[in-house]
Amino acid sequence: MKKVSIIIPVYNEKETIKQLLEKVQNASFSGLEKEIILVDDASCDGTSDLLKELSKNYKVLYHEKNKGKGAAIRTALKEATGDFVVIQDADLEYSPDDYDNLLPYLINDEADVVYGSRFLNVENSKNFMLKNKLANKFLTIITNILFATSITDMETCYKAFKREFIENINIKSDRFDFEPEITAKVIKNKARLKEVPISYMGRTKEEGKKISWKDGFMAIFTTVKYRFFD
Secondary structure, three states: OOEEEEEEEEOOOOOOHHHHHHHHHHOOOOOOEEEEEEEEOOOOOOHHHHHHHHOOOOEEEEOOOOOOHHHHHHHHHOOOOOOEEEEOOOOOOOOHHHHHHHHHHHHOOOOOEEEEEOOOOHHHHHHOOHHHHHHHHHHHHHHHHHHOOOOOOOOOOOEEEEHHHHHOOOOOOOOOOHHHHHHHHHHHOOOOEEEEEOOOOOOOOOOOOOOOHHHHHHHHHHHHHHHHOO
16 A cells, blocks of 8 residues: 655644644545654744654654754655655644545656645635735746746645655755745656645734745745756
């Protein structure tokens, strides 16, 4: 039986991580065996203690200091043993029920990489804060211009890969610039990329959303950098 590794970077998500893990456990995996890998990125709100309690049921890795999402993904990939890899945020913005939309394209060898697009599902329009929606669309437009492609959601969390493909990508970004870097390298490596609609329930900064305008500028810089270099 083939296996999927669900990689979950975690930073200060004490209020959501147990509920998220329940959703992951209850999700359908298109007949695949599952492996759940959490990376605690030096949380300081009690998340680390909670994960230690849960570690008997999951593979939990720890950073001694906060390094960022990209660094957490690199750490998890070293331990991943699945044939496929899915990135899952530790909040509740994305629904694990959508795994069944992502995985069949990898299982059936119809794609090397699958992105879950928030913008292909019109029902999500009411679940975005306007500034976040505009920022995401702007970054995707820049990507499409620079790489002559037509993706709809570059910044989506839900990215699924054949493991042999992502293993051959040298991921350098430590933080949220992982998203534009991996997208640039997916395109430059001529991966078969498929986008599918997913559900989305955005949260506010007050509710724990961590990405900021600084990350937006970094995303632009990273997109330009990996278009012409590396």
